[in-house]
Amino acid sequence: MPELPEVETIRRDLEKAILHKTFHCVEVYDPLVLRSPLKDFIQGLEGQSIKAIVRKGKALLIQLSNGRYLLVQLMMTGQMVVDAKQDKHTRVVFKFTDDRRVLYNDQRRFGQLRIIKDPSEVKYFNVLGPEPFDKNFNALYIFQQTRKSRRPIKNLLLDHTFVAGLGNIYACEILFCCRLNPKRSAGRITRSQAQDIHEKTVDVLKEAIRYRGSSMRNYRDGSGQKGEFRQRLQVYARGDKPCCVCLSPIRRITQAGRSTFFCPQCQK
DNA sequence: AGGTCGACCTGGCAGC
DNA sequence: TGCTGCCAGGTCGACC
Numbered sequence: 001m002p003e004l005p006e007v008e009t010i011r012r013d014l015e016k017a018i019l020h021k022t023f024h025c026v027e028v029y030d031p032l033v034l035r036s037p038l039k040d041f042i043q044g045l046e047g048q049s050i051k052a053i054v055r056k057g058k059a060l061l062i063q064l065s066n067g068r069y070l071l072v073q074l075m076m077t078g079q080m081v082v083d084a085k086q087d088k089h090t091r092v093v094f095k096f097t098d099d100r101r102v103l104y105n106d107q108r109r110f111g112q113l114r115i116i117k118d119p120s121e122v123k124y125f126n127v128l129g130p131e132p133f134d135k136n137f138n139a140l141y142i143f144q145q146t147r148k149s150r151r152p153i154k155n156l157l158l159d160h161t162f163v164a165g166l167g168n169i170y171a172c173e174i175l176f177c178c179r180l181n182p183k184r185s186a187g188r189i190t191r192s193q194a195q196d197i198h199e200k201t202v203d204v205l206k207e208a209i210r211y212r213g214s215s216m217r218n219y220r221d222g223s224g225q226k227g228e229f230r231q232r233l234q235v236y237a238r239g240d241k242p243c244c245v246c247l248s249p250i251r252r253i254t255q256a257g258r259s260t261f262f263c264p265q266c267q268k
Numbered sequence: 269a270g271g272t273c274g275a276c277c278t279g280g281c282a283g284c
Numbered sequence: 285t286g287c288t289g290c291c292a293g294g295t296c297g298a299c300c
Contacts, residue, residue: 003293032277058294075294077278089278108277110294124295151271159271160295167293216293217280236293257273259291 002074003058004132004165005208006219006227010080011055013222014062014102017082021096022049030091033078033106035114044068044115045094057128057164061119071114071122072104077218078111080104084224107218129163132201137163143194146186153189153197154182155256163201169214169236172261174200176235181267182253182260207232235261 002010023045031038048064055061060080062070072080077089081103086093092104092113104113119125130137145162146153156162157171166174175182177200180193189197213219213227216237221227234244239252243263253260 006293073294075276076292106277107279108292110277112295149270155271158294169293214293219293256271258294 002078002213002219003167003170004055005170005205005229006213006221007055007058007060007074007165008209009212009227010074010222011053011060013082014060014080015053017222018096018100018102019050019053021098021100023047024095024097027093027095028091029093030109032109033091033104033111033113035112041113041115045070056119056125057131057160058167059124067117069116069119071112071116071119073112073124074106075108075110075112077107078104079106079218079220079224080222081220081224082222124160127161129159129161131164132166132205137198137201139191139195139198142197143189143191146189146194149186151186152182152255153180153184153186154260156186157197158256158258165205166201168258168260169216169233170201170204170208172236173233174204176262176267177204179266179268181264182255182262235263237261 026042026045028034028038034041048066050062051065052063053060060072064070083101084103086103089105089107090103091106094102116122149156154171154175157166157174178196208214208229211227211229211232212221214229214233215226219227235250238250239261240249243250243266246265248263248265250261251264
């Protein structure tokens with residue numbers, strides 16, 4: 001899925017387009033993406049207006065006028081696009097009373113939509129670690145958490161109970177910026193490396209948000225456009241290409257079942 | 269008990 | 285052209 005910068009970009013786009021608007025009708029073309037019963041889902045939205053749109057980790061919470069929430073988890077290929085043309089991946093269409101429409105598109109159908117009373121009823125929110133821009137995500141927290149673990153630092157960064165919102169792209173990019181080998185045991189991270197991980201995490205994510213995220217294949221922002229950060233990625237999806245610092249080839253390895261890209265020369 | 273791995277899905281692409 | 289195998293931004297639960 002979209003990771004934090006992509007979901008945050010979508011959140012901001014949706015906020016501009018549909019905050020305070022009222023759901024007129026909801027058309028479901030593929031109930032597989034619903035995690036609420038079809039009838040409850042539709043009736044739970046129609047007639048409600050939108051009070052707020054917030055992001056927690058990689059999830060979007062759309063707060064409704066009745067106090068409930070529409071929870072959107074885009075997973076790998078979900079999109080929320082405003083006023084776009086329907087296609088074969090359009091699973092749900094939200095129509096608003098002012099004729100504006102938002103499409104939920106999802107090629108792989110891993111994404112999930114549901115109506116909830118409170119975030120605390122969803123396990124994901126109960127286990128989610130601190131947001132990267134929060135003050136409780138800091139060098140000391142990172143250092144203390146790494147003491148408890150011997151897993152590779154890359155795997156820890158991907159663990160959403162450690163920090164919310166990081167995914168495979170940004171975990172790779174952050175470690176490159178820190179010049180840290182992704183295989184390095186978390187327990188061997190020093191205090192100053194923990195400080196560096198904190199700083200680079202914030203830097204990389206802010207920069208990625210500024211460029212409206214990274215589009216590999218499917219990600220699109222709220223207006224259906226690609227993000228521009230892909231061209232700025234230094235290691236992710238650059239296997240065998242020259243490192244932008246030392247020119248030696250970027251390597252691809254597998255960690256926890258996912259591809260990791262890194263520069264073996266620069267990242268020790 | 270922490271950590272890894274397959275399952276959930278569709279489709280694009282490389283290689284033969 | 286068509287087939288096969290591999291790969292993809294996430295998350296959960298089963299299993300070791």
